[in-house]
Amino acid sequence: MHCIQTLITAATLTVALLSSAFAHAEDAGESEQTVRFAVINTSGTNTLDALSYSGGSWFSKVRMSYVAFLVDHPKGRFLFDTGLGRNIKQQYQADMPLWMRPAFKYDSVKPVRDQLEANHQTLPNQIILSHTHWDHASGVADFPNAEVWALPEEHAYIAEGNVMPSQFANPDLRWHEYTLTDTPWRNYKKSLDLYGDGSVVLVDQGGHTPGSVGLYLRTSSGSEYLLCGDTLWRARALERAAPKSWVARWLVDDDTVATQERVNQLAEFSRQYPDVVIVPAHDTEVLDQLGYFPSWLE
Ligand SMILES: [Zn+2]
Incomplete structure (x- = not known):
């Protein structure tokens, strides 16, 4: 009886704490005490399952x-990344080569900045890019006051003309070059x-682009995620350490050999730390499970 009462009291207390934390987060528009994150869905496109990973079906479509x-x-x-921003139409018109357009499409857009404003959120003053490709960096221009973090290798990659110049055209863009340390973290040498x-x-995560990074998050509840860009x-390709389809690798991976090494490393990570949810940037199957802003993962 005592045990049950203790349990009920504990449960009531937990619910009270949770709801007060939730109310606090709602009131303040941001969290002051917790580690949490939200997935903000800005757009997407439908493609063949087989294009998204080697071994996928040629007969079914998948949402990216x-x-x-x-x-x-x-x-x-x-x-962490910005999705498609307010100027995507102009950026795409200006910089997406015609021959690539059939492969890289997008449909209706809900820019991050619009979603944050609609939900009365404090705008972030820091952006860390998993890498600088168009579908990750389009929204950078919508946050002119933010510091944009990139590794030196990624900065050089931009200078070599591998990305959409219009997305980084603002001369006042505040780049912040940072470096990873040689401190190993789990099975990664640099972190x-x-x-x-x-x-x-x-x-x-260098490979897909030279300065690609992944982001590990442990939220206040102890849940763990690795956003792998x-x-x-x-x-679902992790179990076999299967890469993207060969067409996709040819189109988007800067260094296919290095990218495969990263895939192998992720597969090994996943075996060693099965409780960590691996979140590829475009994997709607996984993202749907996490839920979208304005809901949070705490
Ligand atoms: Zn991408």
């Missing part, structure tokens, strides 16, 4: 989403523990 992740930590708020408490850690397009 273009998302941003809004991350809150007691010490800061930042965007950066952003706030020093192990809850938000950047890891090296475009190293993989489908989490």
Whole structure:
């Protein structure tokens, strides 16, 4: 009896705590005490399953989403990627080569900035890009006051003309070049523990682009996620360490050999840490399970 009462009291207390934390987050428009993140869905496109990973079906279609992740930590708020932004139409017209357009489409767009404003959220003043391809960086221009974090290798990649110039045309864009440290993190040789408490850690994903990074998140509830950018397009391919389709690899991977090494590393990570949810940037199958902003993963 005592046990049951204790349990009920504990459960009531937990519910009260949770609802007060939730109410607080709703009231303040942001979290001050928790580590949490939200998936902000800005657009997407439908493609053949077989194009998204090697071994996929040629007879079924799959949704690829273009998302941003809004991350809150007691010490800061930042965007990891930006999805498609307010100027995507002009950017696409200006910079997407005609021959690539059939392969890279998008449908209706809900820019991150519009969604944040509609929900009365404090705008982040930091953006960390998983990499600088068009579908991840389009929204950068919508946050002129934000510092945009990129590794030196990625910065050089931009200078070589591998990305959409119109997305980075603002001369006042505040680039912040940072480096990963040689401190190993799990099975990664290079990492950066952003706030020093192990809850938000950047890891090296160089391959898809030279300065690609992944982001590990441990939210306040203890749930763990690894956002792996475009190293993989489908989490279901991990079990076989299967890459993107050969067409996709040819079109989008800067270094296909290095990208495959990253896929193998992710597969190994997934075997060692099965509780960590692997989240490829475009994998709607996984993203749907997480749910979308304005709901949060805490
Ligand atoms: Zn992408």
